[in-house]
Amino acid sequence: MGKMRRMSNTTITLIIILTLIFILLAILGYVINESENTPPNLSGTTDFTAPELPATEQEEITTSTEAINSTEASEPEITLPPETTGPVVTEPIVTDKVEETEISTPIVEEPNYIGTIYLTFDDGPSSEITSQILDILKQKNVKATFFILDYEFGSEIEALVCREINEGHTVGIHGISHDYSKIYTSLENLVKNFTNLQEKIYKSTGYRATIIRFPGGSSNTVSEKYCPKIMTQAVEYFSNNTDFVYFDWNVDSDDAGKAKSIDTVYENVTTALRPNRGNVVLMHDSSSKKFTLGALEAIIDYGMEHGYEFKAITPDTPQVAHRVSN
């Protein structure tokens, strides 16, 4: 019995020792395993916390870090001006629009003009010149502006005014009278000289003329003889109190002055044209102005060949006005 007890004691001790060794080995194995699984970059302190954290929490941390990173990354895009971010976002839309414009471009297609020419004809209409000027303008498909004088109801001249309107030109008002000694005696007389003809044109044609030109231009000094400072008053009046817009000119054909040939009229106009502006050309269609009529076609050809666009003056046309001298 004693021998048996000793044997069993030895066996128990052995079992305990083996169990302890097994437990030790198991612990060692676990620790080795953990250290292999732990990313080498993590610091020693996270060795203990890392296994304790569930995988989901770690994901949340990384996700939130990514979220922060992505927010940081997208923040500059948000704070960027719309002009900068816009093209990036709308790139495909822009391309679509470009394609659409490309389709419609051939229909709208216009040359790139270097400037505009506003041909203006004063002191008409006249039965000798005006209809031929209108023929040339029609043939060249050019619109112009006529600053007309008084005419009789039912006359051939009235028919020419109607033709000017019907063919798309602007009928402007020069006045009932061109006589400086009558129109420049007072502001009241000057205003009436425009409004009376405006009423007549309206009765005659139904057309409401609002573009005006002072006889002699706003820079005329001859008016001083009849009423000092009348042009200063007139410019202030017509600039502020009415729907009239007055236009002078910045290209003078001099057909009412020294020009004594077709070539001179042509040279005077073509050498004074400038790009990047509205060139308001002073010419006349009164009965004696044959040089203007003779030069007109060549002037239009010159303008077209050199990239100018021809237009009639409208209330939206940038005003061309002289420096007032009285």
Ligand code: ZN
């Ligand atoms: Zn005139």
